[in-house]
Amino acid sequence: MDDNAASPEATARFPDGRLLPVGPATTVGELLATWSADRAPRFLAGLWDGRPVDLSFRPGATGTLAPLTFEDRAGWEILQHSAAHLVAKALVEAVPEARPTHGPPTADGFFYDFDVRPLTPADISEVEAGMRRSIERREPFVRREVPRAEAERLFAANPHKLRYIAETPAGETISVYDTGSFTDLCRGPHVPDTHWLEGVHVLGFSATEPEAPGRPPLQRIRGVGFPSRTELAQFLKLRAEAAARDHRVLGQRQELFLFDERAPGFTFWLPNGMILVRELERYVTEHLRRAGYSEVRTPLAFRRSVFEISGHWEHYRENFFVSEADDDEYGWKPMNCPGAMLIFGSRPRSYRELPMRLAEFAPLHRREASGTLHGLMRVREFVQDDAHLFVTDEQIGAEIAVLLAWIREACATFRLDYAFELSTRPASSLGDTADWEKAEAALRQALEANGAAYRASPGEGAFYAPKIDIHLKDSLGRPWQTGTIQLDYQMPRRFGLQYQAPDGTLRTPAVIHRTILGSWERFLGVLTEHVGGRWPPWLAPVQVTVLPVTDRQGEAATAIAAELTSAGLRAKAGASDATLPKRIREAELDRVPYILVVGDKEIADGSLSLRIRGSKAPRSISRAEFVAYATAKVRNREFEP
């Protein structure tokens, strides 16, 4: 190395303002270790002049330097990406003909896609073993910058890598990383060695859509990485707990709903689940009344011609359930909009009728692809808390502000974390650009005017309108779209809807399609996992269980349950067919909010022994006090019992 290559006064400036000299051969790792020896073991890469670099990088010039740890997003991504290399190395060792394609970090881990025959669980076991071997050997990630021709020679057998090389702009450095005997084309940077990947875990494997039509599908291995086994163990523990909260598990245990292969994707709501549905319905309906809505019910199926007007027949054909009758085709409605449009158009309308807010909770049918069905989260028949608002342009902002506030209020009631997403015009859509731009701008303005943070999702709008979606997460962190606000100029025009303005002219209203909770099905799926089956008292299918200590108090328990029932609570008297501790255990496992125990003592003094879910210590309470306490919790829709 030529010592004259770097200027003698080159320095690195650290976040705290400290300066350290940079020699021609000084590495980022050495600089960081000098800067903070005690924290250095956590540094997995550096930021040189704001650019992520390997610890082995030799800047040889003046610049700024900051450390990257696993706790930094960029550092986290470097570890995930390094883990992807490790997976690729292990798979190529196990299946030499496998051709790696790309392996990026994702929102919650990493994957690596391979051009290879379909993988099997045995392959994955071998991959895991190979990863462990490499980790034990502590193999360094070694960066090499190579000429284009050299890179092409290295990856001559892998057309995917050759394509990436060809796509690299002329003049850009081509780098590869060696890990033991494995070499991958990669911009880097990486963790220093495979020992950093002790906490890497393979989560699963599957096929992906082919890169191009006609090509075979790629095989994807997914995983997640942590810098230590302890952190991985913690993650796996949380994951196991999340799996126990899976709404499909709880739905069975609590007898909320069931599915049957003779109606795949169609929900059977059991008595307990139906209580949840009705309570949610009531919750939403109370809002509707206050917010000036009218409720309607329109046909479940329409002649095909209606969907040709709405555009669904052209843009949504593959999702229709279709029936034939009287020499015509009927589509089962996948959305409520056509019915609302026909109502609005059924007679002349005045501007005085706007905003006209028509709500409809009707079953909708969508023939979703079979492989996408997922418990309550994705079904083929569902009911939305749906409404269509017919508005003038001037009314749009105020209506959407109310909706945004409403969604936030609902999420607060359920203590749900939510995220707004603004989805704009998709590739396949109706109408002209000007309408779309106007609608997209109106939604954007509404979000910004109401201080709602949002993520932009270009091209993800409905075929007829841009939309603001609400995303909630399930127990494993997978996002699900629930509420939606769509601003539509197309459908009212296609249905020829008009109202007479104050100046006597006929104008076309805009339509806001919106749901607050989304569908009962998906919302309850998310909510089941969110509360882990511990329903807020107002939703709990059984709110109170009254347990007699012995047979002697059986009648008293029945009488108390009846009294609570007439006070409006969902109360059940338990039998004395098992020991009291056993029956308490069963009620606790059923997550009943309130357990009342009645023995001779309670009968003597007219009190109740109350055990509130979440607190093991029972307390004595009078009947009147308990009724007041529990009914207030229910009436106020409090989250905790």
Next chain:
RNA sequence: GCCACUGUAGCUCAGUCGGCAGAGCGGCUGAUUCGUAAUCAGCAGGUCGGGGGUUCAAGUCCCUCCAGUGGCUCCA
């Protein structure tokens, strides 16, 4: 819809080399009458997802269909 995997009692699962279908929980019956997370005993419960094939013999091997699971694609 695509790829892989899975499907045995109401639930969770075991079932070896192809050779009589099993356990725990739950249910029912009886005993026990119990004070805040599992009392004891007995009994019942099966088209081994459906169909076809190989075999003396199939839960087990092969083919096929269905459903579910995890991803992909797509969406409330």
